[in-house]
Amino acid sequence: MKKNLSVLILSALPVLALASGNHAGGHHGASGHGHDMSGHAHVSAPVGQPGDPAQVTRTIEIDMLDTMRFTPGEISVNAGETVRFIVKNAGKLPHEMVIGSLEDLKAHAVEMRHNPSMMHDEPNAITLEAGQSGSLVWKFDQSGTVDFACTIPGHMEGGMVGKMLVN
Template sequence: MKRVAAVAALVSATGLAVAHGDDSHRDRPPVPAVKEQQPWGIAGDAKTVTRTIEVRMLDTMRFSPERIDIREGETVRFIHRNDGKVLHEFVLGTKQALDKHAELMMKFPDMEHDEPHMIHVRPGKAGDMVWTFNRAGEFDFACLIPGHYQAGMVGKVKVLPK
């Protein structure tokens, strides 16, 4: 019981949500009415998608592509395909946010998330995420499953100004 309380307090203090996932998140409930602005953008509306990008997750601990260029203001549907035999995830963020979350994942490997900028995809499955990149800059994405991030399963999103 003390461990559960400690994990809840730690997660609450870091602003991370707990929940990880189903096979694909395609049946994820709609994004809450109040969308939370992040430094790397905000949850998008499927009706305003301007482009679809497929991201493959590989057991070589790599994403394909590893670099994505986007224009500020674009709403992108990411289709994540796990071509491997192990669970992978795709988490958007800043390097600092990903480092912090990866550290937590090492301590609590069964921690789950249910945020619009995070998705778990089981082997051989696919899932999608809709995100609006409303701020220019360079951002990161990664698989934060323990060992994957440390092995280099990371990528970059460059959001070009309007």
């Protein structure tokens, strides 16, 4: 009976791995791991769109801290501007910066709690291990407020959120 149960459990592992939603694909940032969030509405108006690195008009540095804060936590940009964000994880924990609507970020934070090993592979997100740096290029195509957050379990809930005011 034990042998049959072991075989049954082992035969179910590939199915469970596929069902977990953690896909090996390309990677973004320095983590080397990615997941496919296609089908999720994580980039919605007035958020903007991935920017062309050749069109960058300004560079903004952002530190991610273990105090569950981004520095700066509020950024002003202009509609039509393409910004390169140089993102540095200044802490000892992994952190990420995901650009999206607050509603989408909250929904994704819940998803991350169910699958904490999930990493991002989208142009609106970067995941960094302690001490690493990376960059995102984003074009702000209309005025409004754009949110960003770390959706690693517990981080957003701990206050790791920020705003970009698009003039």
